[in-house]
Amino acid sequence: MPEKQFMMGNEVLARAARAAGATAMYGYPITPGSEILLWWAKEAGSEQGKKDDMVFVQAEDEIGASFMLLGSVMAGRRSFTVTAGPGNVLMQDAFSMCEAMRIPVVAYINQRGGPSTSTVIYSQSEVWLTAYGGNGNGYRIVYSTATLQELYDYGIKVFNIAWKYRFPTFLLSDGYQAKMMGEVELYDPHARGIEMVPTERYLLEEKRDRPIDEVVPKPEVHIRVQDGVEYSCYRNCLNLEEETLQVNLEIKGAWDIMAPEIEEHETYGDPDAKVLVIAHGIVSQSAKAAIDATGGKARLFRPITLNPFPKKALLEAVRGAETVILAESAINQLARIVRDALYETPGPRMIEHFRPSIGIYPEEIAELIKNA
Amino acid sequence: MDAPVAELAFPKCVRLESKPHLFCPGCGHPEVLKAFGYAVDALEIQRKVAFGVDIGCSLLAYDFFNIDTIETHHGRTVPVMCGVKRGNPDAVAVAYVGDGGAYAIGMGSLLNAAIRDEKIFVIVVHNGVYAMTGGQEAPTTLPGTVTATTPYGADNHFVKGPDMIRHVNPTAWVARGITTRQLGLRDLMREGLQHVMDGKGFAFLEVLSPCTLNWGTIERPDKTFEILEGKLAKTFKLGHF
Ligand SMILES: Cc1ncc(C[n+]2csc(CCOP(=O)(O)OP(=O)(O)O)c2C)c(N)n1
Numbered sequence: 001m002p003e004k005q006f007m008m009g010n011e012v013l014a015r016a017a018r019a020a021g022a023t024a025m026y027g028y029p030i031t032p033g034s035e036i037l038l039w040w041a042k043e044a045g046s047e048q049g050k051k052d053d054m055v056f057v058q059a060e061d062e063i064g065a066s067f068m069l070l071g072s073v074m075a076g077r078r079s080f081t082v083t084a085g086p087g088n089v090l091m092q093d094a095f096s097m098c099e100a101m102r103i104p105v106v107a108y109i110n111q112r113g114g115p116s117t118s119t120v121i122y123s124q125s126e127v128w129l130t131a132y133g134g135n136g137n138g139y140r141i142v143y144s145t146a147t148l149q150e151l152y153d154y155g156i157k158v159f160n161i162a163w164k165y166r167f168p169t170f171l172l173s174d175g176y177q178a179k180m181m182g183e184v185e186l187y188d189p190h191a192r193g194i195e196m197v198p199t200e201r202y203l204l205e206e207k208r209d210r211p212i213d214e215v216v217p218k219p220e221v222h223i224r225v226q227d228g229v230e231y232s233c234y235r236n237c238l239n240l241e242e243e244t245l246q247v248n249l250e251i252k253g254a255w256d257i258m259a260p261e262i263e264e265h266e267t268y269g270d271p272d273a274k275v276l277v278i279a280h281g282i283v284s285q286s287a288k289a290a291i292d293a294t295g296g297k298a299r300l301f302r303p304i305t306l307n308p309f310p311k312k313a314l315l316e317a318v319r320g321a322e323t324v325i326l327a328e329s330a331i332n333q334l335a336r337i338v339r340d341a342l343y344e345t346p347g348p349r350m351i352e353h354f355r356p357s358i359g360i361y362p363e364e365i366a367e368l369i370k371n372a
Numbered sequence: 373m374d375a376p377v378a379e380l381a382f383p384k385c386v387r388l389e390s391k392p393h394l395f396c397p398g399c400g401h402p403e404v405l406k407a408f409g410y411a412v413d414a415l416e417i418q419r420k421v422a423f424g425v426d427i428g429c430s431l432l433a434y435d436f437f438n439i440d441t442i443e444t445h446h447g448r449t450v451p452v453m454c455g456v457k458r459g460n461p462d463a464v465a466v467a468y469v470g471d472g473g474a475y476a477i478g479m480g481s482l483l484n485a486a487i488r489d490e491k492i493f494v495i496v497v498h499n500g501v502y503a504m505t506g507g508q509e510a511p512t513t514l515p516g517t518v519t520a521t522t523p524y525g526a527d528n529h530f531v532k533g534p535d536m537i538r539h540v541n542p543t544a545w546v547a548r549g550i551t552t553r554q555l556g557l558r559d560l561m562r563e564g565l566q567h568v569m570d571g572k573g574f575a576f577l578e579v580l581s582p583c584t585l586n587w588g589t590i591e592r593p594d595k596t597f598e599i600l601e602g603k604l605a606k607t608f609k610l611g612h613f
């Protein structure tokens with residue numbers, strides 16, 4: 001039976017990873033994510049945790065944590081990390097290697113204030129960093145959650161998406177969701193018919209479902225057989241521009257096939273309303289309240305996957321809208337993605353409501369809707 | 373004996389298709405790798421080893437062996453191999469790193485892996501410079517040495533890796549070898565591997581190794597030998613710690 005429990009967002013995330021069958025966590029303490037480390041430290045050392053061969057490591061820093069995570073995933077273990085702000089910055093080193101080599105790491109990103117150390121509380125200013133950080137081309141999957149229940153649902157889902165498609169996959173949350181307490185329905189994914197995608201070893205695998213060079217770009221993996229055993233050698237340092245081009249095209253090819261399968265969004269309110277509010281994450285909850293309070297004058301478009309961005313759905317949503325209100329707790333992060341998606345579309349007037357690293361109340365959005 | 377010469381000249385686990393290797397003439401890396409390969413052969417663990425190579429000249433070894441190998445980022449091989457070992461406890465996880473990768477950019481990870489007593493084997497190739505990037509100063513560069521970034525001579529301080537590791541981990545297996553003594557190096561490799569295979573904890577081997585290109589001795593093996601045995605081996609103690 002699914003149980004409804006009252007708990008903090010970070011505990012919801014910690015339990016989601018456990019329910020998804022993750023058995024290893026590598027992290028470095030940072031607010032607002034540390035509770036997940038504490039929960040895993042305790043769980044891993046418990047009787048059941050030992051039985052389940054759980055691993056918890058507090059690393060030397062986020063660079064160490066993220067590279068350990070990468071190694072653990074290459075060893076075939078369902079593993080994850082959690083970080084925020086400056087920690088997310090440090091993890092880009094490993095994440096760019098994961099992006100290059102199609103290594104399905106999972107990270108829960110609890111956005112905090114930015115730039116720099118800033119506040120330990122809240123923001124939506126890690127959208128670009130999470131989606132496009134590193135020195136690649138932004139081939140990472142990013143889900144933006146809005147509620148405690150979604151922390152659990154997507155906290156499980158990200159593992160399946162990561163292992164099915166073999167891209168680094170992030171659950172983008174924030175300090176409010178992480179620290180708020182509320183009711184959540186916890187469940188065993190199997191009981192809901194959610195089958196967990198099996199993991200596979202990149203290193204020391206005995207038997208593969210498909211050749212590893214159909215996953216990792218070909219110039220990056222050199223396979224040889226000796227005495228009937230297959231040995232895989234991986235590299236990310238390439239010699240030729242042409243090899244690098246091939247790597248990038250192979251990554252893009254896999255991404256383009258995947259994107260339409262996983263793009264997600266939510267709409268809310270009267271589809272004929274002339275005012276369209278675009279918001280993601282917890283701000284979309286404020287927007288819903290504002291829409292309710294203003295009596296059907298406005299509707300919501302909320303991207304759930306920020307990357308790949310649900311462009312088609314957005315184009316559909318802006319049709320018929322006379323005014324778009326774009327609200328985010330950052331300056332021009334979601335807005336730039338939206339404008340990019342609307343390029344070539346005669347767009348409606350856009351009202352920007354940028355409140356970097358500070359919460360957005362329903363009243364603010366309601367005011368904008370009234371004046372639109 | 374009618375075996376091809378290559379099979380006699382290399383350990384069995386070497387990937388012959390990737391030879392001749394990519395290192396400079398007189399480079400110490402192939403000597404270190406060879407010793408490692410013979411130790412792997414002797415212990416019959418070719419299929420158990422997960423080999424991590426750093427960015428630095430060590431990256432040229434990404435397909436040196438028929439051993440599952442991962443080339444990581446500069447300074448990140450130690451944490452990657454910690455993760456591999458945690459992820460797959462049956463793996464014999466080995467990190468193969470330059471002295472810049474180990475003691476500069478990767479120092480935090482290296483020291484903390486030793487402090488946590490991670491069950492991995494770290495091999496550091498000590499050539500006193502950043503070889504791959506053109507001979508800049510490394511944390512091992514001796515006082516007064518002129519390098520690409522110390523045109524007036526390096527300053528007075530440098531790191532002694534094995535002493536440092538021993539300081540934070542009293543139970544680790546810690547040693548220093550040198551490429552001029554190949555047979556001894558094979559023994560050290562075997563001991564280090566055995567230590568992690570027995571689940572005893574962290575194993576650390578530093579190897580004094582020439583960079584003939586950046587030392588300017590590519591055509592003077594006698595000078596290479598003189599620097600290694602006459603200078604480095606006198607400053608950096610060999611053997612177990
Ligand atoms: C993050 C990062 N910084 C800098 C570099 C450039 N870089 C490549 S190899 C190297 C130094 C290698 O020196 P060492 O680790 O001593 O290995 P060696 O080449 O001497 O064997 C540097 C600085 C890099 N690849 N990545």
Ligand SMILES: [Mg+2]
Nearest residue numbers: 470471472501
């Ligand atoms: Mg060096």
